[in-house]
Amino acid sequence: MTQDGDTIVDVRSAAEAVSADDEAATPLHEIESLCMRCGENGITRLLLTRIPHFREIVLMAFECPHCNERNNEVQFAGELQPRGCSYCLKVPSGDYKVLNRQVVKSDSATIKIPELDFEIPPEAQRGTLSTVEGILMRALNELQALQDERKKIDPETAEALDRFLEKLKSFATGEVQFTFILDDPTGNSFVENPCAPAVDPLLTIKFYDRTPEQHASLGFLAESSSGRDHDVENPTGALTEEHRPDEIIREPHGSVGAVAGHRAIVQCSSEEMAAALFKYSAPEEVMTFPSTCGACGVRCETRMFVTHIPYFQEVIVMASTCDACGYRSSELKPGGKISEKGKKITLHVKNIKDLSRDVIKSDSASVNVPELDLELASGTLGGIVTTVEGLITKISENLERVHGFTFGDSLDESKRNKWQDFRARLIKLLQLEDSWTLIIDDALANSFVAPVTDIIEDDKQLTFEEYERSWEQNEELGLNDMDTAAADVAYENS
Numbered sequence: 001m002t003q004d005g006d007t008i009v010d011v012r013s014a015a016e017a018v019s020a021d022d023e024a025a026t027p028l029h030e031i032e033s034l035c036m037r038c039g040e041n042g043i044t045r046l047l048l049t050r051i052p053h054f055r056e057i058v059l060m061a062f063e064c065p066h067c068n069e070r071n072n073e074v075q076f077a078g079e080l081q082p083r084g085c086s087y088c089l090k091v092p093s094g095d096y097k098v099l100n101r102q103v104v105k106s107d108s109a110t111i112k113i114p115e116l117d118f119e120i121p122p123e124a125q126r127g128t129l130s131t132v133e134g135i136l137m138r139a140l141n142e143l144q145a146l147q148d149e150r151k152k153i154d155p156e157t158a159e160a161l162d163r164f165l166e167k168l169k170s171f172a173t174g175e176v177q178f179t180f181i182l183d184d185p186t187g188n189s190f191v192e193n194p195c196a197p198a199v200d201p202l203l204t205i206k207f208y209d210r211t212p213e214q215h216a217s218l219g220f221l222a223e224s225s226s227g228r229d230h231d232v233e234n235p236t237g238a239l240t241e242e243h244r245p246d247e248i249i250r251e252p253h254g255s256v257g258a259v260a261g262h263r264a265i266v267q268c269s270s271e272e273m274a275a276a277l278f279k280y281s282a283p284e285e286v287m288t289f290p291s292t293c294g295a296c297g298v299r300c301e302t303r304m305f306v307t308h309i310p311y312f313q314e315v316i317v318m319a320s321t322c323d324a325c326g327y328r329s330s331e332l333k334p335g336g337k338i339s340e341k342g343k344k345i346t347l348h349v350k351n352i353k354d355l356s357r358d359v360i361k362s363d364s365a366s367v368n369v370p371e372l373d374l375e376l377a378s379g380t381l382g383g384i385v386t387t388v389e390g391l392i393t394k395i396s397e398n399l400e401r402v403h404g405f406t407f408g409d410s411l412d413e414s415k416r417n418k419w420q421d422f423r424a425r426l427i428k429l430l431q432l433e434d435s436w437t438l439i440i441d442d443a444l445a446n447s448f449v450a451p452v453t454d455i456i457e458d459d460k461q462l463t464f465e466e467y468e469r470s471w472e473q474n475e476e477l478g479l480n481d482m483d484t485a486a487a488d489v490a491y492e493n494s
Contacts, residue, residue: 035064042069057104059129074127075107081187082294082329084214088204089180089191091132096174098202099133102192108218109184111135116167116178132180136172140165185214196399196419199375206379215297291320295327306335312360312448332360332385334446342473343445344465347388347438353452354461355389355430362446364477367395368439372425378443388438388449389430396426443473 029046042064049057062071091098105111107127111120120139128135144165151158170176182189187207193200210218291302302320309315314335321328347354361367363383367376374395381394429436440447445466451459474480 033062035062035067035069037069038064038067040064040066042066057129072128074104074129080218080295082327083187083207084183084185084210085187085189086184086206086208087180087182087189087191088206089132089182090202091171091174091178091180092202093177094174097194099172099174100131101194103128103130103132103135103182104188104190105130105135105182106184106186106188108186109182109189112181112183113171114179114181115176116164116171118168133172133174136168140168140172143168185210186218194415198373199377204377207382209294210297212292212297215292218297293320293322293325293327294329296322296325298322298324300324309360309448313446315360330385332383334362334444338479339445341445341466342441342443342469343447344467345440345442345447345449346463346465347440347449348435348461349388349429349432349438350435350461352432355387355432357388357452358385358448358450359388359391359440360385360446360448361391361440362442362444364444365440365442365447367391368441369429369436370439371434371436372422372429374426391438392426392429396423399423443469443477 031044031046032041033044034040035042042062044060044062047059049059058075060073060075062069062073064070089098089101105125105128108122110122111125112118118139120135124142125135125138128138130138143161147158147161150161167176171178180191182191191203193203195201286303286305288301288303291300292298293300300320300322302318304316304318306314306316316333316335317330318333319328319330347357349355361381361384364378366378367381368374376395381398384391384394386394438449440449449462451462453459456462469477469479471480
């Protein structure tokens with residue numbers, strides 16, 4: 001309580017109350033705040049709410065009754081996402097529906113328009129809930145606010161800015177085709193996809209790992225407590241042989257490695273046991289090297305080893321754990337050379353055993369289910385190792401998370417019913433009421449679906465089809481500009 005008898009709002013407690021009881025009516029808090037324009041006191045209204053299938057947010061609206069100053073802002077009350085996100089939206093000329101797409105911009109996101117060489121930094125527009133047109137018009141109004149004063153002080157700059165504002169206005173009104181890029185290292189921004197759950201031909205979504213610089217800009221530490229302990233023991237800061245950060249540590253692979261496998265074979269004469277141990281061969285050693293946690297940014301360790309999957313290829317398995325926050329991640333990368341051809345895998349799912357098949361989907365593979373008209377572009381789910389059932393489950397969870405405005409108040413009833421029907425049909429795939437087809441198309445041939453028979457040719461429900469990559473596919477993968485002539489000469493001379 002303040003001296004005037006007003007209650008101080010505890011935003012954290014209110015957020016926890018909203019998370020604990022989603023069905024309860026969310027209270028609207030009002031706080032007396034200072035107006036930065038006239039210096040009088042205005043009213044700030046806070047609403048803690050949750051966008052369905054997106055995440056928790058805090059909506060803030062300020063209004064001053066003395067000078068009519070207004071300001072709206074959105075902040076995120078949820079957790080930091082494991083990876084950053086980048087949305088690339090192609091806006092055709094004359095298509096006003098694209099300009100009306102809803103956009104959630106966090107206070108750490110950057111907006112770029114390459115055709116105009118224009119960038120809105122995070123500090124220019126804080127967290128907003130708007131549309132593509134609204135964001136551009138707000139930038140236009142803010143740049144035009146001080147034009148009268150600028151014309152008196154620097155006429156040349158003001159004239160150049162007028163020409164720039166004319167171009168920006170033509171972009172905001174849809175007269176010119178342009179590209180709208182929203183990049184957020186926290187992963188808390190969003191651009192609406194009205195075609196959901198189908199692929200939007202105008203919208204491209206990419207997820208990426210944050211760099212150490214981005215971790216620092218978000219306020220995370222770059223060093224772990226173990227690193228600080230080393231600094232205490234070695235106050236001079238010199239690197240010793242025991243604590244070199246770039247040193248690769250090799251340790252026994254234990255229960256999975258070939259050494260333990262040989263020991264088990266000696267102790268057991270069963271041929272089936274030996275075949276089971278070497279079905280997925282593993283190396284004798286695991287390499288351990290320092291890395292950075294993708295969640296909290298402190299130093300952690302990543303373990304890596306190379307193994308071979310039968311009927312597939314050599315792969316690199318990487319796993320990291322963070323002792324500070326408990327975050328764990330695993331990743332599988334292809335090993336060896338780049339395949340000369342792409343691969344298309346078709347699986348006819350007919351029984352419950354097919355749902356348990358192992359699936360390796362690389363980040364360059366697309367997923368298609370013809371019975372649902374479902375198509376996921378390459379890079380949507382990243383590289384994952386799962387089963388057929390796990391893949392469908394991840395697709396359902398990803399659609400619910402990414403398309404946050406699916407059940408919003410602005411959505412009409414027909415579109416809402418369409419999404420609910422698609423979601424029900426997606427879940428029915430796992431109930432196997434009817435047979436369906438899973439198609440994984442990988443231009444780099446780094447994806448795999450395990451057979452249920454010992455000989456892969458005997459599995460009639462699983463087919464592999466190789467094809468020649470097009471020039472556009474090679475260009476997207478960066479293979480057209482790849483030149484290995486210098487490396488070939490070095491290998492020949494060695």
